[in-house]
Structures are given as structure tokens and as C-alpha cells.
Amino acid sequence: MKCFDYNAVVVDGEVYCVGHQPKDIRLDDPACQPIFADSEWSYAPVCSVCGCEHDYMTLLPEVT
Numbered sequence: 001m002k003c004f005d006y007n008a009v010v011v012d013g014e015v016y017c018v019g020h021q022p023k024d025i026r027l028d029d030p031a032c033q034p035i036f037a038d039s040e041w042s043y044a045p046v047c048s049v050c051g052c053e054h055d056y057m058t059l060l061p062e063v064t
Contacts, residue, residue, distance in 0.1 A: 001056055003038035008045055008054045010035060020049040 010033045011021050018027065025032050035045060037056055044055045 001037045003036060005037045005056075006034040007056060008035045008047065009033060010045075014048045015045040015054070016049060017047045017052050017054075020047055 007018055009016055009021055011025050011031055040058045040060055042060050044053045046053050
């Protein structure tokens with residue numbers, strides 16, 4: 001996966017698989033923020049519609 005690729009987006013604080021975002025939101029809409037492959041997350045984001053866990057980005061280790 002290239003750093004600019006993505007399979008999930010964030011809309012109004014909710015995570016969605018590409019294609020599961022609200023019907024009135026297109027992928028090029030400014031309200032639709034891609035989760036790029038080179039992004040860093042402290043947890044694996046999960047789609048609000050289907051429950052798919054996205055782990056293609058960098059998952060940061062838990063800090064103790």
C-alpha cells in the first residue's frame with residue numbers, strides 16, 4: 001500500500017470504510033477526511049457501519 005492510499009475515512013468524528021460513508025458525503029467532500037496509509041493511530045479504527053477493523057496505518061504502541 002502506498003502512503004497516499006486509504007480504505008477508510010472520517011466523517012464528523014465517525015470512521016467509515018470507503019463506500020460506507022453517509023450517502024450525502026462524497027470522497028472529495030471537505031467533510032470526508034481520508035485515513036491515509038502513512039498516518040499514525042493509537043488504536044485500529046473500526047467502521048461505524050460494518051465493524052471492519054482497519055489496521056493498514058501505523059499503530060502506535062501503548063504508552064505505559
